[in-house]
Amino acid sequence: MQHPYTTLIDQLANTIDKKRIITDPTLTLAYGTDASFYRLVPKIILQLDSLDEVVTALKACYALTIPVTFRAAGTSLSGQALSDSVLITLTNNWRNYKISDDAQQITLQPGIIGAEANKLLAPHGRKIGPDPASINTCKIGGIAANNASGMCCGTAQNSYQTLAGMTVVLADGTVLNTLDEASRQAFQQSHAELLNDLAELADACKNTPELADKIRHKYRLKNTTGYSLNSLTDYCDPIDILQHLFIGSEGTLGFIADITYNTVIDHAHKASGLYVFKDIETTCRAVSELSKTTAAAVELMDSRALASVADEPGMPDFIAQLGQEGNTEAAALLIEIHAENDDDLKGQDAAISTLISLFEPMHQVAFSTDTTTCAQLWGIRKGLFPAVGAVRETGTTVIIEDVAFPIEQLAPAVRELQELFTRYHYHEAIIFGHALAGNLHFVFTQAFDSQEEIQRYSDFMDAVAQLVAVDYQGSLKAEHGTGRNMAPYVELEWGQEGFALMQRIKQIFDVTGILNPGVIINDDHQAHVKDLKAMPAADTLIDKCIECGFCEPVCPSRNLSLTPRQRNTVFREISRLRRTEEDPTRLAEMEKAFQYQGVDTCAATGLCADRCPVGINTGDLMRKLRQQHSPMAKSIARWTAEHFSTVTKATKLSLGAVNGVHSVIGTKGMKALSKTAHKLSGEKLPLWNEHMPRSAGSMKAPTIFTIGKEKVVYFPSCASRNMGTEKNAADPRPLAEVTISLLEKAGYEVVLPQKLDNLCCGMPYKSKGFADTANDKAQELEQSLWQISEQGKLPVLMDTSPCASLSKETMRQGITILEPFKFVADFVLPKLTITPQEEPVMLHITCTSRRNGLAGVMQKVTEACAKEVIIPEDILCCGFAGDKGFTTPELNASALAPLKPQVPENCNEGYSNSRTCEIGLSAHSGIEYRSILYLVDKVSHAANASAENANTATSNR
Numbered sequence: 001m002q003h004p005y006t007t008l009i010d011q012l013a014n015t016i017d018k019k020r021i022i023t024d025p026t027l028t029l030a031y032g033t034d035a036s037f038y039r040l041v042p043k044i045i046l047q048l049d050s051l052d053e054v055v056t057a058l059k060a061c062y063a064l065t066i067p068v069t070f071r072a073a074g075t076s077l078s079g080q081a082l083s084d085s086v087l088i089t090l091t092n093n094w095r096n097y098k099i100s101d102d103a104q105q106i107t108l109q110p111g112i113i114g115a116e117a118n119k120l121l122a123p124h125g126r127k128i129g130p131d132p133a134s135i136n137t138c139k140i141g142g143i144a145a146n147n148a149s150g151m152c153c154g155t156a157q158n159s160y161q162t163l164a165g166m167t168v169v170l171a172d173g174t175v176l177n178t179l180d181e182a183s184r185q186a187f188q189q190s191h192a193e194l195l196n197d198l199a200e201l202a203d204a205c206k207n208t209p210e211l212a213d214k215i216r217h218k219y220r221l222k223n224t225t226g227y228s229l230n231s232l233t234d235y236c237d238p239i240d241i242l243q244h245l246f247i248g249s250e251g252t253l254g255f256i257a258d259i260t261y262n263t264v265i266d267h268a269h270k271a272s273g274l275y276v277f278k279d280i281e282t283t284c285r286a287v288s289e290l291s292k293t294t295a296a297a298v299e300l301m302d303s304r305a306l307a308s309v310a311d312e313p314g315m316p317d318f319i320a321q322l323g324q325e326g327n328t329e330a331a332a333l334l335i336e337i338h339a340e341n342d343d344d345l346k347g348q349d350a351a352i353s354t355l356i357s358l359f360e361p362m363h364q365v366a367f368s369t370d371t372t373t374c375a376q377l378w379g380i381r382k383g384l385f386p387a388v389g390a391v392r393e394t395g396t397t398v399i400i401e402d403v404a405f406p407i408e409q410l411a412p413a414v415r416e417l418q419e420l421f422t423r424y425h426y427h428e429a430i431i432f433g434h435a436l437a438g439n440l441h442f443v444f445t446q447a448f449d450s451q452e453e454i455q456r457y458s459d460f461m462d463a464v465a466q467l468v469a470v471d472y473q474g475s476l477k478a479e480h481g482t483g484r485n486m487a488p489y490v491e492l493e494w495g496q497e498g499f500a501l502m503q504r505i506k507q508i509f510d511v512t513g514i515l516n517p518g519v520i521i522n523d524d525h526q527a528h529v530k531d532l533k534a535m536p537a538a539d540t541l542i543d544k545c546i547e548c549g550f551c552e553p554v555c556p557s558r559n560l561s562l563t564p565r566q567r568n569t570v571f572r573e574i575s576r577l578r579r580t581e582e583d584p585t586r587l588a589e590m591e592k593a594f595q596y597q598g599v600d601t602c603a604a605t606g607l608c609a610d611r612c613p614v615g616i617n618t619g620d621l622m623r624k625l626r627q628q629h630s631p632m633a634k635s636i637a638r639w640t641a642e643h644f645s646t647v648t649k650a651t652k653l654s655l656g657a658v659n660g661v662h663s664v665i666g667t668k669g670m671k672a673l674s675k676t677a678h679k680l681s682g683e684k685l686p687l688w689n690e691h692m693p694r695s696a697g698s699m700k701a702p703t704i705f706t707i708g709k710e711k712v713v714y715f716p717s718c719a720s721r722n723m724g725t726e727k728n729a730a731d732p733r734p735l736a737e738v739t740i741s742l743l744e745k746a747g748y749e750v751v752l753p754q755k756l757d758n759l760c761c762g763m764p765y766k767s768k769g770f771a772d773t774a775n776d777k778a779q780e781l782e783q784s785l786w787q788i789s790e791q792g793k794l795p796v797l798m799d800t801s802p803c804a805s806l807s808k809e810t811m812r813q814g815i816t817i818l819e820p821f822k823f824v825a826d827f828v829l830p831k832l833t834i835t836p837q838e839e840p841v842m843l844h845i846t847c848t849s850r851r852n853g854l855a856g857v858m859q860k861v862t863e864a865c866a867k868e869v870i871i872p873e874d875i876l877c878c879g880f881a882g883d884k885g886f887t888t889p890e891l892n893a894s895a896l897a898p899l900k901p902q903v904p905e906n907c908n909e910g911y912s913n914s915r916t917c918e919i920g921l922s923a924h925s926g927i928e929y930r931s932i933l934y935l936v937d938k939v940s941h942a943a944n945a946s947a948e949n950a951n952t953a954t955s956n957r
Helices: 004-012 025-031 051-064 116-124 140-146 180-190 192-206 209-218 228-233 237-246 282-289 303-308 315-322 340-357 369-380 383-391 407-423 449-471 487-510 564-580 582-600 607-611 618-628 630-643 643-680 717-721 734-746 762-765 771-788 802-810 821-830 846-849 855-865 891-893 917-926 934-939 945-955
Strands: 046-048 067-070 084-088 097-099 105-108 162-171 176-177 255-262 269-277 295-302 329-337 365-369 398-405 430-436 439-446 694-695 711-714 723-726 749-751 796-798 832-834 841-843 909-912 928-930 941-943
Touching: 004 046, 004 051, 025 046, 025 564, 025 582, 025 694, 051 067, 051 084, 051 162, 051 255, 067 630, 084 269, 084 749, 105 116, 105 909, 116 711, 140 255, 162 237, 176 180, 180 192, 180 237, 180 846, 192 209, 192 228, 192 237, 192 487, 209 228, 209 449, 209 487, 228 237, 228 717, 228 855, 237 439, 255 564, 255 723, 269 282, 269 340, 269 369, 282 329, 282 340, 295 369, 303 340, 303 430, 315 365, 329 340, 329 369, 340 365, 365 369, 369 383, 369 582, 383 430, 383 439, 383 734, 398 449, 398 618, 407 430, 407 439, 407 582, 407 723, 439 618, 449 487, 449 855, 564 618, 564 855, 582 618, 582 855, 618 762, 630 643, 630 771, 643 717, 694 711, 694 734, 711 734, 711 771, 717 917, 723 832, 723 917, 734 749, 734 934, 762 771, 771 928, 796 802, 796 821, 821 855, 821 934, 855 934, 909 917, 928 934, 934 941
Parallel strands: 046 084, 067 084, 711 749, 711 796, 841 909, 909 928
Antiparallel strands: 097 105, 105 255, 162 176, 162 255, 269 329, 269 365, 295 329, 295 430, 398 439, 430 439, 694 723, 832 941
């Protein structure tokens, strides 16, 4: 008899692309990872592309009684997005949205990231209500399914309270759109029994005053423990009850295919202030009074939390002084106020400042509207989690728990919680949270590598549950969701009657129990200490990773192979298997898969480090793994570095030859020939496309017209020295020629380094793992630039952003190095007259420019040159990654998949600051991309030329 999973795969393969039915053990491990401290490995991962595919998959699983779990971004902390059966994830096609005419509502598919939804609403002065701390990563599906809230939304603006309607898929595959009357009527006929059961539950609740009062009390606080029982007391219509039960249901009742939110005001006027009080009691009394005001957010930080960030850059001096003064009792409040206008903001500032003064703060940063000051203040709060994560021992994980107490009892509750930390030896634990809602997070480190450690954690959680749920009648999960972590304690918090109600809800929706079993409802009282995730040492570059997934939205390979989180997960397992030698066959298979999925397809951009709470750059690990070269490969690399001018000449000859063949056999023939050669070479020969550059030819030395002009040093990258324009370029001049022309137009004398063809920043060698050779080339370039710049007196323009970025990292002498946009902004635009063109242009902000904080400069320069500038969404890196666009073109294609649909019909040109990136951008956009220097040159003339032209015109009349 065929195994049910085999039957399922056979059935689904008839309608779902087999590439999206994943059973490879390496990928199921990688894709099955989430941010929690649990590990389950799915047997099958389904990457579903449409609502029809979800219905098909659910019907098949329902018929075969196969458990299934839904996954959005996988940032969940409580183990609710894991499966050892079927895990359903979504492709990039679940990103549609619709904004109502007045922006009072927005309909969102589950694949849209929360911050993206707010970006869509920003022009209307609106936003969605939920504002979780992970909003830059977590997706709408997860936000709704977990009823995730955040710093400002409290209990009034979460998904439950701002829900207008949704489309859901039940366990049997039935689709219900609660905003569509025809769908509602059809559902009322097909599922009358389900709706009647819900109506009866609601009536029973309303007719049981003690239970109804308990429900109302529980949801006066933030509460995501169990199902949203408040739907039974808040609503009478069974469909309203149904859709509100889906909020916070964590995929245990069905699938949320879209959700319509009632949007809320995004106030333009905001101010933040920080206030430190002598002890937790004073701090909490201030919170109680602040809860009666218009304060939008009040974040509490206990003394340990403040101490954890005291030494971080940018912290106010008094934070460090608290520890030096021996003050271990102090606590702080970070307060934010919002208003519709400046006068209202000033009024709030005055009123709340007066109130705070009554509690005699020891130190303070008064309310400020300065964006830099506000960012620094919120940096304190956002730095708390990384502070604990950065100092944890290798092999441990960081656990973030999430509770809520009645505000009036906040002070004694915090004291008792701190006592539990001491009793169970969690001396590094810190407390912070959204104090207005009585919502506190506590962060601590935990190892699960021994039974003693597991027992310590279990005993601690038992004590926490008793303190929160029983002693203070609070919420064990305020906003992180029940998951596996708190499922064993749901009955403790809600009592037998409330828990029985939840069991009945689960049974009504999921008769066969296939939807995310073990989550929310779990009869195993030890479930929270089973299937724990091991975090063994792998490499110091990634050992701090807690697999939170914050890195994933910016990774160019996220839709092709693995993300940084997934690379780290797989490499940890490879490292473990190497140490234990327990399964050589599995190790060999995993190493083989990881070479392509992990190492070869990593763009190594470093964008992941910017999103990582503890600054991990997984690209550094991939480059390290690429260093495992044979002696022959190292010798070849060394030879090419020492004979770089020879390599340059050979490259130009090759480009010229390829262009010649193209001219003879045409574009179609050239594509076919290139595809065959690429395949036969084992994908080592570059894959050609019609936007490939011609040879740049020989560089012409700049002409010096005037002695005594200001000088600038120009270092043309090897890419621009070798690669000219594409065959049908709008401007056929090589980049170096355009750059020199523009600089001379701006009145500069251009100075080129000597022995130019021998020089390279080292990037080609670094990206391939030849670190020593890369360093040697970097030092050689630095010595040359130091001399030609007159020991750093002259600015240096590098015409490619990756080269400029790497050189700034590696060079130790005081040389001012600028990429094109920054150079144009600082040195060129002030000396030119610009006439912005009417035609729209696309702008690509390279990953190195993003990391160096140049996105705003790039936009400003481009907008000075063109009246309409389009920066495409969802493209943070083009994925060309040096030469990977040639050798691994699928990485470039995947990263730029969203580009072409965003190019307007009347747009024919795009601009950036990296020659290789521009090749890939051209290939996948349908328009020509080139350096911004071409655009500046096109729309500018010398500042004094306008006066001369005017005089000439007058004399000719």
